[in-house]
Amino acid sequence: MTMTRARFAKLLQWxxxxxxxxxxxxxxxxxxxxxxxxxxEKAWEEDVKVYGFGGAIEKPEGSAIQYDEGGQAWSAKYIxxxxxxxxxxxxxxxxxxxxxxxxxxxSRCLAESFQFTKxxxxxxxxxxxxxxxxxxxxxxxxxxxxxxLVSGATAANMLSTPAQxxxxxxxxxxxxxxxxxxxRGQPIIVNGVKLVxxxxxxxxxFRLLNTELRVGTANNDxxxxxxxxSIPEGYVTNRYLSSPTRWFLKTDxxxxxxxxxxxxxxxxxxxxxxxxxxxxxARERYSFGWTDWRAVYGSGAL
Numbered sequence: 001m002t003m004t005r006a007r008f009a010k011l012l013q014w015x016x017x018x019x020x021x022x023x024x025x026x027x028x029x030x031x032x033x034x035x036x037x038x039x040x041e042k043a044w045e046e047d048v049k050v051y052g053f054g055g056a057i058e059k060p061e062g063s064a065i066q067y068d069e070g071g072q073a074w075s076a077k078y079i080x081x082x083x084x085x086x087x088x089x090x091x092x093x094x095x096x097x098x099x100x101x102x103x104x105x106x107s108r109c110l111a112e113s114f115q116f117t118k119x120x121x122x123x124x125x126x127x128x129x130x131x132x133x134x135x136x137x138x139x140x141x142x143x144x145x146x147x148x149l150v151s152g153a154t155a156a157n158m159l160s161t162p163a164q165x166x167x168x169x170x171x172x173x174x175x176x177x178x179x180x181x182x183x184r185g186q187p188i189i190v191n192g193v194k195l196v197x198x199x200x201x202x203x204x205x206f207r208l209l210n211t212e213l214r215v216g217t218a219n220n221d222x223x224x225x226x227x228x229x230s231i232p233e234g235y236v237t238n239r240y241l242s243s244p245t246r247w248f249l250k251t252d253x254x255x256x257x258x259x260x261x262x263x264x265x266x267x268x269x270x271x272x273x274x275x276x277x278x279x280x281x282a283r284e285r286y287s288f289g290w291t292d293w294r295a296v297y298g299s300g301a302l
Contacts, residue, residue: 002088002277026112030238031122034196034250035259035288044080045260047291049073049137051150051183073150073183074137076291080262083117084283085110091276107267110282114265122288123240125257126196126248130158130301142290143248143298150183157293162300165201165247167208167215167225173249173297174230180294190294192249195235200244205235245302256295260287 038045053068087106128134129142140147145156156176163169173192180190197205207215209231214221225231231249250257262285269280290296 002090026115027239029115029119030236030240031119031259031288033194033236033238034126035122035257036254037259037261040078040080040260040262040287042262045078045287047076047078047137047255047258049075049183049292054151054184055186071150074139076137076289078258078260078287078289080260080285080287081121082283082285083114084281085113086279086281088277088279091271091278094278107269107280110267110280111265114282114284118286119240122259123238123242125288125290126238126296127240127242129248129296129298136290136293138293140293142293142296143301144293147293149181149185151185153185155181157296158298159300162302164245164302165197165204165208165299167223169299170195170208170225170231170249173299177249177251177297188294191252192231192297193252194233194250195231195247196241196250197235197237197247198241198244199237199239201247202235202237205247209234243302246299248296248298251295251297253292253295255291256293257290258288262286 049072050070051073052070057066059065087110089106125142132141134141136142138147143158145158145160146154147157148154157180159169159172159176163172177190177192180188182188195205195209208223209225211223212226213219214223233250263283265282265284267280267282269278271278
């Protein structure tokens with residue numbers, strides 16, 4: 001389709017008081033608060049989960065030592081998608097418009113459309129995190145109570161009983177995070193560093209993390225979350241999270257939520273010799289996903 005003068009009929013005559021709709025303030029890039037970005041020069045990227053040895057075994061006197069084996073557990077694949085869109089404007093629509101530089105204004109709109117798409121695609125990793133149709137490399141969704149381990153056991157990165165955002169729920173999550181193990185069941189050091197919430201939970205999160213005494217009680221108990229600095233990076237809101245009640249903690253595990261930048265946003269513009277129409281386009285290539293589920297801990301599918 002081509003944007004003609006008929007789409008801007010009112011903008012072809014003098015006397016309008018204002019032209020509005022393209023100058024709204026935009027949100028910051030939420031996805032950058034969640035994902036670690038890497039660059040890619042391939043059609044796809046693949047992360048392979050490897051594991052080491054179990055605990056050492058006592059050797060009876062005179063007997064041979066026992067041998068253990070490390071190996072590969074599973075892999076996570078990131079397939080880069082091409083995102084593209086454009087628009088066309090007739091030469092007459094640009095010439096006769098009295099109020100806007102249409103090409104310049106709608107080029108900005110095009111960039112904002114790409115930002116919106118990136119936010120939606122990034123947030124979908126979390127929004128689909130409880131859906132078994134979106135399983136990761138280990139066969140489980142991002143949030144699960146049954147991530148399989150090489151040891152034969154299973155591990156969780158979500159509360160066994162889904163819980164609304166509260167002091168006790170956050171404490172339970174932090175305790176579970178501190179008890180995480182590797183593929184062989186050995187304890188590892190993991191810390192919750194950031195609380196991620198949808199917009200409706202912002203005021204509650206502020207009270208929970210910034211009040212010296214416990215919130216919502218008549219007691220004078222210390223608010224341990226605040227005093228201990230249990231969540232050093234505080235909280236962030238993300239308006240693209242689809243559930244108004246689900247929350248999660250991001251941990252300090254590397255190779256967790258990842259974004260691969262294959263081709264950065266490219267823009268182009270050209271005129272058609274015969275019609276005089278101008279064409280504008282933009283494209284970029286990237287992927288979002290997750291590798292190690294230990295990088296996040298969820299509230300459960302509320």
